[in-house]
Amino acid sequence: MQGKSENIIELKNITRRFDDNGFIAVDNFNLEIKRGEFVTFLGPSGCGKTTTLRMIAGFDMPTSGEILLDGEDITKVPANKRPINTVFQRYALFPHMNIFENIAVGLKIKKLPKDVIEKKVKEVLEMVDLEGFENRRVSTLSGGQQQRVGIARALVNEPEILLLDEPLGALDLKMRKEMQIELKNMHERLGITFIYVTHDQEEALTMSDKIVVMSEGKTQQIGTPEDIYNEPQNAFVADFIGDSNIFRGIMTGEKKVRFCGGEFDCVDDVSVGTVVDVVVRPEDVILTKVGEGTVSGVVTAVTFKGIHYEITVECGKNEIVIQSTKTPEVGDPVGIKLDPDGIHIMIAEKNTTTFECTVDKWYNLEFNGETIHCDLTKLIPGSRMEEEVLVNQRGEVVDPESLKVIASIEPGDIDMTDDRDQGLIDGQIINLIYKGDHYSYVVRTEEGHDIIVDDEYLWNLEDQVGLILPEDKLHFELKK
Numbered sequence: 001m002q003g004k005s006e007n008i009i010e011l012k013n014i015t016r017r018f019d020d021n022g023f024i025a026v027d028n029f030n031l032e033i034k035r036g037e038f039v040t041f042l043g044p045s046g047c048g049k050t051t052t053l054r055m056i057a058g059f060d061m062p063t064s065g066e067i068l069l070d071g072e073d074i075t076k077v078p079a080n081k082r083p084i085n086t087v088f089q090r091y092a093l094f095p096h097m098n099i100f101e102n103i104a105v106g107l108k109i110k111k112l113p114k115d116v117i118e119k120k121v122k123e124v125l126e127m128v129d130l131e132g133f134e135n136r137r138v139s140t141l142s143g144g145q146q147q148r149v150g151i152a153r154a155l156v157n158e159p160e161i162l163l164l165d166e167p168l169g170a171l172d173l174k175m176r177k178e179m180q181i182e183l184k185n186m187h188e189r190l191g192i193t194f195i196y197v198t199h200d201q202e203e204a205l206t207m208s209d210k211i212v213v214m215s216e217g218k219t220q221q222i223g224t225p226e227d228i229y230n231e232p233q234n235a236f237v238a239d240f241i242g243d244s245n246i247f248r249g250i251m252t253g254e255k256k257v258r259f260c261g262g263e264f265d266c267v268d269d270v271s272v273g274t275v276v277d278v279v280v281r282p283e284d285v286i287l288t289k290v291g292e293g294t295v296s297g298v299v300t301a302v303t304f305k306g307i308h309y310e311i312t313v314e315c316g317k318n319e320i321v322i323q324s325t326k327t328p329e330v331g332d333p334v335g336i337k338l339d340p341d342g343i344h345i346m347i348a349e350k351n352t353t354t355f356e357c358t359v360d361k362w363y364n365l366e367f368n369g370e371t372i373h374c375d376l377t378k379l380i381p382g383s384r385m386e387e388e389v390l391v392n393q394r395g396e397v398v399d400p401e402s403l404k405v406i407a408s409i410e411p412g413d414i415d416m417t418d419d420r421d422q423g424l425i426d427g428q429i430i431n432l433i434y435k436g437d438h439y440s441y442v443v444r445t446e447e448g449h450d451i452i453v454d455d456e457y458l459w460n461l462e463d464q465v466g467l468i469l470p471e472d473k474l475h476f477e478l479k480k
């Protein structure tokens, strides 16, 4: 059954927008899946995994883009004409039928001869290790066994591709672990392509040949489990996969980066002055005696985790989580060292500061208890002010409480002051670098947000500053 193309499935610029609310659940998604591969869509709830799977299955249609099967466009081919079957989280077994009848449903619809149906059901029951279960009732089976029946019911159609949407989500931990191994074995034995959906990173890492990390309808990274774990492409992936420390840093020299109040050697060659996200895995942090590390801090928590301890160290304004077999005490001063290859540098996505404002009853924006003026009629097409109330295109009064506005500003447009009460936001300078004609600062707020500010004057590390955001430099956008 060798196809023409090495890729059994290709998704090309797939977008799915829901008409009723205009919500974009899947945003320009591109993916190639090789024949026989075990591919996993991994991402938090609501990121578009199920929607993508439904489009592959043919239960839903993309708003734009193409789905290719063996190189041929199947975007408009109905679900029952695709060699694809789905296993859902809820087993969706029919409780009033026995196991044989549950599995045979589809074959009976196809009007296959009785003896062929019996043979096929027997075969798939063997595949999922439930031989002899034909006459059992659904209610007498455990969750894991029911899920295996669900898989058998999909396999009996001899699909080329099996889609599995969080198939183990309803099982307890022990059963889930067992089924993970079983599914993986089954994949190897059957040689068919598996497209698997989970929000559980450990499940994705142990089972997949290829992982697609998703967030808000977009792919964040596509790679092998090793790639994704060792070389996360951005802060989202690093944060989502495994435990990690993520710090805002600045490149201070050739393969040198400053974060957490120290300068570290790293292996990535990024140009000097670039603001970066630095990812450090807890198992890569080396605890030393105080004074012997690159930076020092104080232990604030120690938790026993079975094979190691999880130790939290406060280091200036930063918190570092460490896995170690050492057992310092809370309050101990310690040093921290890192090998260059334990430091992963990612170019920070954007240096624009954005924040969400509410709207008061006079239609002014409010943030941190301060008022910001913004002409809302420019944000809502067709709207106008009538006797101090905002009226939309259709002449209806717009409730100010229903509105949220995202304000944004560029690093060079923010002014710093040493009067913390003067600015809209205040914080502490945790990083700085000279960039030729100005300094680039990272200012951390009380809430832990990092704001990038470019300023021509020299401030010191750890200075407390107020940030003034001039109204004419702010850009506004309505939050949907």
Ligand code: ADP
Residues within 6 Å of the ligand: 018, 020, 021, 023, 024, 025, 043, 044, 045, 046, 047, 048, 049, 050, 051, 052
């Ligand atoms: P996941 O499976 O990753 O949890 P889904 O693909 O189910 O996410 O949903 C992605 C987003 O699309 C969610 O925010 C969800 O609310 C939205 N969504 C899904 N189906 C519809 C629909 N029929 N109409 C409007 N919005 C939808």
Ligand code: MG
Residues within 6 Å of the ligand: 049, 050, 051
């Ligand atoms: Mg889902």
